[in-house]
Amino acid sequence: MSAAGVALMLGGAGIVLAASPAQAAEVSYRTECIPPPISGLPPVQGTTKVEITAPAEAKVGDEVEVVWKFVEAASKNPDIIDLEKDTVKPTGTLRAAGAQTADVAMEGSRTNPPIPKNSPMKLSDMKGKIKLTKAGEVTLTPDAYNINVSKPMSTDTKCTPKETVKAGATIKVSDGGGTSGGTSGGTSSGGTTSGGTTTSGGGTTSGGPTSGGTSSGGTTSGGGDGGRSDFPGKEVAVTFACKSPGPASINSKVTINAKKNGGSYDLVVKTAKGVMNSPAALPAGALKPSMAVLLGGVDKGTVPVTGPANKDPLEQGKPVDLPDMTGTYKPGASGKSTLSPGTLTIDVTLGGQKIGIPCTVKGSAAVSLELDTAAQPGGASGGDSSGGTTSGGLAQTGAEDNGALRALALVAGTVILLGGAVFTFTPWRRLRGIR
Template sequence: MSAAGVALMLGGAGILLAAAPAQAAEVSFKTECVPPAISGMPPVQGTTKVQITAPAEAKVGDEVEVVWKTVEAASKNPDVLDLEKDTVKPTGVIKVGGAVTATLAMEGPRQNPPIPKNSPMVLPDMKGTLKLEKAGEITLTPDKYTINVSKPMSTDTKCSPKETVAVGATIKVTDGGGGATTSGGSTSGSSTTGSSGSTTAGGSTSSSGGGGGGGGGGRTDFPGKEVSVQFACQSPGPATITSKVTIDAKKNGGSYDLTVKTAKGVMNSPAPLPAGALKPSMAVKLGGADSGTVKVEGPGNPAPLEQGKPVDLPDMKGTYKPGATGTSTLSPGTLTITVNLGGSPIVIPCQVKGSVQASLELDTSEQPGGAAGGGDAAGGTTSGGTASGGGLADTGAEDDGALRALALVAGTVILLGGAVFTFTPWTRLRR
């Protein structure tokens, strides 16, 4: 969401007002839909037809509901797989123009009738709410949208206009006022990160900074503070993972033994997985006086995972050898999830998206061969973590979000939203 114009208020924050009857206008535009990279499929070309509904008039201070109805998606459900009931969830963006310039995030429920093969995609309506804080004429123009299908695995098909799109609706805002604020919705990516490193959402800011300072005075244990992190994952992983992360340190001579924990949270296992199949690691980012990264690693899951049952990520451990003298910070970095079923492992890197606060500050003393200026895994070694620890938080796409892309399907080629996916047979999963 952009940093000016209107406030997006999803999830019932405030009372929706409309000072004039709602209007609805249908627009169509050429669209390119891009399947996940794992599919190897070229983009799909088609036409999207959208109907935007919004009040014709409103006053400064009103909160108005905007509805996006997809009359026709850019492509059909291909002749490969029937989509089950309530497995399709759309999200999208509306460009706000005229008196203000902003973007409005839209979200629909995971709700649809069964969609047979070779039939039109049926998408539920998406909704968003604008808080109007400036007088004038405001235009609403549909823009890019994403179709998520949760079964038999979570996949995203991303669609964007390939021509100038006509305005879908216009709101005349009367009784002029001051500026406007922005606030985040309930979907991933609905907040913005400013240049100061703070995260803006719901009209408030969370400033970045270190935590758990220490390193001297005879102390040996240095607990970090819990910080929020959003990860952007490569295919076949989920688009994003949002989790709380804590970095703790224990002084060991001139070095520090690190323990990284993800927040407690529920994630359903995407498939039956044998013990030891799923293993996390992270590149902890160094800042302040020091630089580089320290790799920490967790063990595989200690027991077999049942499909649909909660999964926790184990603690990740490693050793940090300081490469500089001064105050050094430790922050969450790239999270990597590896699934090994015997053969070539599936490696899913998840990069930190936007700014993130430091979890820990340490008063460090330079050690020979330390981390300053080093690259990945500089200044540290890794060791297996304990089997206990935090769970991977959900992705913002309900309980069937995070890592459902690992639901490897039985020797089947699946076509979802115009994309083909080939996965490991169930027999390998069972091994």
């Protein structure tokens, strides 16, 4: 940037332009960046390198423009998602000291090239204005900054210096007889407000756990049920450990109920109300639960059950009631079979991005239901029935989809999101990019 060009960078009615050449200085400082809460990631330590450009000289009464250029962001865009063009916006603060003290609000534009995974962050230059009110030297020092990403949902990463930062520029202000006074500052600090709908709603209301009946099933071997068709399970307490960026754990009561349907059983799995808090403001249809019901006794494998997506928008941090999850169990063996809660998966879909957060059972889950079953062709132990998978697999739940987990690893980010110069977070566990 030429000295003359910078000196005349500012254009606007009523603004006095600095006549002296501009000066630019690079500053490097250790930085700590806090990923969005939804990411579940710890703070990131990195180094920020910026170049501050300001007029070398000016007069009292001048309002001058200052430019903050990111030479190097604190970290790369991690292996989460490719950031789209024009989705990243930085804002920050310059500290003025010396002849006058002020916080200069700096704001960049939401203009960036596409930023692939595992590549350096590209942040636009930030600009701000300061009106000089006193003669003397005024130093300008970079301070905290914020990175806002607008897609697939609005998230912010806040970065602050972790050491004393050197001044990036010095303006020599002479008493030119100009008007004094006026407030320092300039463009209002920014960053877009985090997005997502905020209307209340708690997911689809599902009945809380039903304390249903005893866990024993029919009493006649070989699948005899004495004419019974309904088999209520008992309520069992379960602790689920979720992968980042999901909640650390979920504690819930789970009940597995069954209704005989020919040689198979229609299952209904209920969880407690308010089983988890929404990781973000989510629109209707964004969050959907599923579970792999674990088989035991004479049978083996898992039975996938799924629930519908939330009917109403969800507020960030508010309790969510998971809807009832349903599926069909086709027995693969004859005798006493047990059904217990297994891996719970929370799928979040936003803006074409799908996030799968698996929550595994801590320890051994208690048996919720016991059935006296008769083997059916293609049943659970046999392997290829839609009613179950062999060897405890989760093929039909998506919980073992490494692509989904890698794509989510933060965000969500349940979701989503991404932090700025420090985009080293992983949304509610790695966003899956579905293009």
